[in-house]
Amino acid sequence: MMQHRIGIDYSRALLKRKTKKSLPLVGRLSRTVDIEKLLAQIRQLLQCLRQEGASAGYADPASSEHNYHLKTSRGESFIRNYEEFYAQYSVIGFQDLSEEARISAAGLSFSVNDLTPSQRLRGMRNTSSVKYHPHYDERNYTKPTRFLTGYIAEVLSGFKAEACRAALVCLQPKNYISPHFDIGPEYVVRTMIPVITNSKSIVGIRTASGYSEFHLPADGGIYFINAGFEHYAINDGCEPRYQIRICLNGQDDLDGLVPLEPVRELSNTEFAQHPCARGYPNEQPAAENILLRTLREFNLEKSGKARLG
Numbered sequence: 001m002m003q004h005r006i007g008i009d010y011s012r013a014l015l016k017r018k019t020k021k022s023l024p025l026v027g028r029l030s031r032t033v034d035i036e037k038l039l040a041q042i043r044q045l046l047q048c049l050r051q052e053g054a055s056a057g058y059a060d061p062a063s064s065e066h067n068y069h070l071k072t073s074r075g076e077s078f079i080r081n082y083e084e085f086y087a088q089y090s091v092i093g094f095q096d097l098s099e100e101a102r103i104s105a106a107g108l109s110f111s112v113n114d115l116t117p118s119q120r121l122r123g124m125r126n127t128s129s130v131k132y133h134p135h136y137d138e139r140n141y142t143k144p145t146r147f148l149t150g151y152i153a154e155v156l157s158g159f160k161a162e163a164c165r166a167a168l169v170c171l172q173p174k175n176y177i178s179p180h181f182d183i184g185p186e187y188v189v190r191t192m193i194p195v196i197t198n199s200k201s202i203v204g205i206r207t208a209s210g211y212s213e214f215h216l217p218a219d220g221g222i223y224f225i226n227a228g229f230e231h232y233a234i235n236d237g238c239e240p241r242y243q244i245r246i247c248l249n250g251q252d253d254l255d256g257l258v259p260l261e262p263v264r265e266l267s268n269t270e271f272a273q274h275p276c277a278r279g280y281p282n283e284q285p286a287a288e289n290i291l292l293r294t295l296r297e298f299n300l301e302k303s304g305k306a307r308l309g
């Protein structure tokens with residue numbers, strides 16, 4: 001297993017990894033988990049948190065979402081409803097910033113927000129680059145929190161690749177995450193284990209002609225999300241949706257990946273009427289296509305390949 005350390009130059013490893021184009025939009029890993037066991041532990045954890053006095057909106061102090069707040073070069077959030085959304089998105093962090101990363105970050109004279117997208121991308125390729133900042137690198141979130149115990153710890157250590165930035169994430173009813181990009185799967189593989197969900201919890205991913213919408217069932221499956229493509233998520237159901245997000249530093253766990261069938265295909269015209277495009281529930285119309293803007297922000301070619309200057 002490749003273990004992340006600051007200083008590693010990933011350039012050669014990246015060449016051997018698949019890019020977003022050669023992976024399905026959503027796929028089920030060959031490995032599964034015991035969903036009943038997982039659900040029991042999650043229920044217990046949520047109960048504990050409630051008893052700790054978090055009567056309304058417990059925000060886990062180990063949550064890395066604030067550190068990972070990605071902005072454009074103009075200082076705007078990609079995710080339009082970012083603040084309200086992330087305030088309650090990460091319910092329980094299982095992995096926090098490593099000590100190595102904390103020490104390294106403390107010695108830097110610049111912050112993540114001072115960096116351009118291409119400087120960040122260069123840092124992700126080579127972590128010894130001058131403008132590398134540990135906070136934006138998801139691979140640094142490997143320090144177990146007090147919540148990483150029992151079966152969840154077993155699930156995390158059972159991957160072939162090193163797991164990072166794992167958390168229980170919650171999407172409240174009628175909440176959504178507007179279309180955005182994350183870093184491509186050659187850098188970080190994004191997986192989700194749905195724990196409590198409903199059929200109206202959907203993730204939409206960009207295709208050539210619009211979006212494919214998927215529903216991830218809580219069936220013990222571990223699902224790969226091709227987050228290098230523009231994507232959104234919505235919970236149009238009546239109950240909160242809970243998933244365990246686990247990022248992986250490597251693609252070995254994707255061997256035998258089975259593509260998931262979409263539940264719906266949306267054309268661009270249809271998407272213009274979608275809640276995630278219009279704003280939801282009571283936002284201003286916002287049907288801007290951020291695809292080209294984001295390619296520009298991350299200094300990417302349309303192929304998704306990084307253009308590194």
Ligand SMILES: [Fe+2]
Nearest residue numbers: 181182227231
């Ligand atoms: Fe995302």
